[in-house]
Amino acid sequence: MSNTVIRIENVSKQYRLGQVGTGSLGHDINRWWHTVRGKEDPYLQIGDVNDRTSKGVSDYVWALKDINFDVKQGDMLGIVGRNGAGKSTLLKILSRTTAPTTGSVKVKGRIASLLEVGTGFHPELSGRENVFLNGAILGMSKSEIRSKFDEIVAFSGVDRYIDTPVKRYSSGMYVRLAFAVAAHLESEILIVDEVLAVGDAEFQKKCLGKMNDVSSKEGRTVLFVSHNMLAMKQLCNIGMMMQNGLLKYEGPMNEVAEKYLVAGITKASEAVWDGANEPGNENISIKKVKAAALGKSSQDPIKTSDQILIEVEFENKQNDIDLDVTWDMFDVEMAHVFHIGTRVDDEKKITSGNYKVSFKIPANLLNNKRYSFNITFGIDQRYVAYRHEGILTIDVEDALQRQGASIHQYPGVIHPAFEWERKKLQNFNVGQPLLQ
Amino acid sequence: MNIAASAQVDTEVWDMEIQPKTGLFDLNLKEVWKYRDLMWLFVRRDFVASFKQTILGPLWHVIQPIMTTIMFLIVFGRIANIPTDGIPSAIFYMSGLTLWNYFSACLSGTSNTFLANSGIFGKVYFPRLVIPISTVLSNLVKLAIQFVLFFAIWTYYQYNGFAITLSWTWLLVPLLTIMMALMGLGIGIIISSLTTKYRDFSILIGFGIQILMYLTPIAYPLSYIDNPKYKMIIQANPLTPIIESLRFALFQTGELDVRGLLYSGVVIVVSLFFGLIIFNRVQKTFMDTV
Numbered sequence: 001m002s003n004t005v006i007r008i009e010n011v012s013k014q015y016r017l018g019q020v021g022t023g024s025l026g027h028d029i030n031r032w033w034h035t036v037r038g039k040e041d042p043y044l045q046i047g048d049v050n051d052r053t054s055k056g057v058s059d060y061v062w063a064l065k066d067i068n069f070d071v072k073q074g075d076m077l078g079i080v081g082r083n084g085a086g087k088s089t090l091l092k093i094l095s096r097t098t099a100p101t102t103g104s105v106k107v108k109g110r111i112a113s114l115l116e117v118g119t120g121f122h123p124e125l126s127g128r129e130n131v132f133l134n135g136a137i138l139g140m141s142k143s144e145i146r147s148k149f150d151e152i153v154a155f156s157g158v159d160r161y162i163d164t165p166v167k168r169y170s171s172g173m174y175v176r177l178a179f180a181v182a183a184h185l186e187s188e189i190l191i192v193d194e195v196l197a198v199g200d201a202e203f204q205k206k207c208l209g210k211m212n213d214v215s216s217k218e219g220r221t222v223l224f225v226s227h228n229m230l231a232m233k234q235l236c237n238i239g240m241m242m243q244n245g246l247l248k249y250e251g252p253m254n255e256v257a258e259k260y261l262v263a264g265i266t267k268a269s270e271a272v273w274d275g276a277n278e279p280g281n282e283n284i285s286i287k288k289v290k291a292a293a294l295g296k297s298s299q300d301p302i303k304t305s306d307q308i309l310i311e312v313e314f315e316n317k318q319n320d321i322d323l324d325v326t327w328d329m330f331d332v333e334m335a336h337v338f339h340i341g342t343r344v345d346d347e348k349k350i351t352s353g354n355y356k357v358s359f360k361i362p363a364n365l366l367n368n369k370r371y372s373f374n375i376t377f378g379i380d381q382r383y384v385a386y387r388h389e390g391i392l393t394i395d396v397e398d399a400l401q402r403q404g405a406s407i408h409q410y411p412g413v414i415h416p417a418f419e420w421e422r423k424k425l426q427n428f429n430v431g432q433p434l435l436q
Numbered sequence: 437m438n439i440a441a442s443a444q445v446d447t448e449v450w451d452m453e454i455q456p457k458t459g460l461f462d463l464n465l466k467e468v469w470k471y472r473d474l475m476w477l478f479v480r481r482d483f484v485a486s487f488k489q490t491i492l493g494p495l496w497h498v499i500q501p502i503m504t505t506i507m508f509l510i511v512f513g514r515i516a517n518i519p520t521d522g523i524p525s526a527i528f529y530m531s532g533l534t535l536w537n538y539f540s541a542c543l544s545g546t547s548n549t550f551l552a553n554s555g556i557f558g559k560v561y562f563p564r565l566v567i568p569i570s571t572v573l574s575n576l577v578k579l580a581i582q583f584v585l586f587f588a589i590w591t592y593y594q595y596n597g598f599a600i601t602l603s604w605t606w607l608l609v610p611l612l613t614i615m616m617a618l619m620g621l622g623i624g625i626i627i628s629s630l631t632t633k634y635r636d637f638s639i640l641i642g643f644g645i646q647i648l649m650y651l652t653p654i655a656y657p658l659s660y661i662d663n664p665k666y667k668m669i670i671q672a673n674p675l676t677p678i679i680e681s682l683r684f685a686l687f688q689t690g691e692l693d694v695r696g697l698l699y700s701g702v703v704i705v706v707s708l709f710f711g712l713i714i715f716n717r718v719q720k721t722f723m724d725t726v
Binding site for chain 1: 457558
């Protein structure tokens with residue numbers, strides 16, 4: 001309780017959809033009229049849950065609804081959620097670029113945000129001038145920047161270009177310099193939103209390392225938004241998952257990441273659809289998918305020693321097309337394990353009707369973990385006819401695992417059983433040819 | 437680390453509270469002062485960046501008023517034949533134009549605060565007032581250049597019989613400049629706050645400035661207006677006493693209109709007061725509607 005640095009209390013944020021025009025003027029006048037008479041804002045009572053895919057009834061949506069959360073000093077908080085879940089809105093409120101509609105946020109210490117790096121960089125100014133400008137925008141004083149200038153330039157690795165206008169920089173260099181400034185901020189709280197999308201692998205690693213230092217060595221608090229679960233799991237100790245503007249789940253980052261990755265994915269290893277709710281479109285509708293150990297039902301556990309049969313039954317609604325089916329498999333960290341596919345018929349174009357396509361994953365290839373599948377139907381091996389993400393999930397269990405023994409997980413995306421050859425060598429001398 | 441932290445159990449002192457709305461007079465001007473380095477850098481940026489990749493550079497600040505003065509000389513001097521209170525017409529026009537240009541640059545610059553900077557405002561927080569203030573300050577540099585030009589031309593006229601006489605009244609010039617700056621700032625931030633949601637005002641400001649210029653005695657002296665009705669309209673313009681006083685300060689013509697200046701002062705205070713309140717209110721959520 002004592003070392004809480006951010007306290008988010010009942011924060012909600014309402015947005016109005018559609019365009020600003022005479023319609024919104026009418027609402028503004030009505031709202032003003034209500035406040036004049038000391039009544040509550042009439043538009044605060046309405047508003048849909050923020051689900052971007054469904055068409056709501058109201059012009060108002062809640063981008064955030066009743067968020068309560070405490071962040072402790074030195075925490076590395078990862079915020080996950082799909083697009084439009086409210087992550088960025090929350091960060092915007094924290095970084096004070098917009099105010100909440102209701103509720104309050106209390107903060108101890110300075111907040112610096114990296115909502116997008118390079119904010120305020122002026123293309124015509126040199127790198128040096130921009131470091132000062134950007135630093136000042138982020139809240140540093142001139143003397144502070146001066147004392148850290150060499151460090152910033154060294155970190156960015158663009159010494160050579162420091163007196164060149166930043167409009168001549170490559171986008172990578174631009175980001176490097178911008179991130180370097182921000183990373184050297186002396187703020188107690190750092191907000192980072194998807195900055196690692198650019199920059200090469202070496203620099204990304206450097207950034208992640210720096211963020212780790214900031215949090216663990218300097219005791220500063222970091223709020224991190226990313227879709228890169230791997231980085232999140234490495235960096236963050238706690239996490240929160242947002243969904244449609246609500247705080248869905250909070251806890252240790254590993255658990256949150258797990259929850260996030262399986263959310264929205266068909267949990268079952270078998271699914272059968274009929275009629276109206278069949279996934280599909282005007283080209284394809286999927287009737288059934290199934291994953292099971294070969295010769296067993298999908299209810300039985302899948303062991304690492306089993307061959308796994310993946311099946312799909314679907315209706316092709318077009319005549320005379322060259323259709324193919326492609327499966328993509330991901331592990332829980334969303335690492336792409338494989339992308340494999342086949343034409344439904346290698347020889348000729350197919351007619352409309354129901355088809356079944358299956359393949360087998362060899363035994364002793366996968367690790368004992370959860371994998372999920374996307375399925376894609378293609379035409380002429382060029383156009384996507386239909387794609388369904390997360391249509392199947394399998395949990396592979398370790399075949400060697402004894403009942404009740406603690407679960408051992410091998411690192412790695414897969415855990416194949418390779419052939420080993422082992423023998424003792426006679427008279428082996430390092431560096432000398434073996435002569436009889 | 438934990439010892440230090442647990443020492444302050446339950447005291448829970450928060451450095452900052454983010455709330456939907458703040459008090460009407462919670463203007464946070466202290467914070468603006470904390471960001472003075474940024475203000476200075478913006479001033480520098482405005483000045484440096486506006487002449488990158490031009491050959492004449494800051495010389496453009498000189499060419500602009502000369503061209504306008506020549507236009508005035510032709511239109512108001514030669515064609516319309518408007519007298520200039522016994523002051524050489526070039527000097528007369530230029531004195532008024534110099535301060536007017538400063539005002540119009542401040543007004544159009546600050547009235548654009550939210551729209552022009554929405555990109556940066558959407559990403560980082562800093563006191564938004566830093567931007568309009570730095571606009572006013574960076575225009576001060578241009579004003580100084582134009583004043584130098586003005587005195588250079590006056591020096592030329594000195595040899596043609598219009599002497600430069602140093603007087604205590606010159607001390608009024610900085611005061612009048614500050615009044616112009618604050619007036620531009622006050623009206624500018626009101627307009628910038630009004631344009632975040634409905635853009636109508638930003639269209640208005642374009643020709644509004646033009647009209648205002650003709651309502652200000654820049655191309656003519658106030659004494660030239662005979663019709664009392666028109667004279668009242670022009671005197672109702674709070675810029676009129678400032679421009680007239682500038683001429684008094686520089687050339688000691690006529691007398692100082694103290695009542696007029698007080699009137700301008702009241703307008704400045706009122707517009708700044710309301711400007712700051714509206715600006716402060718709008719800056720919190722303008723990103724949602726801009």
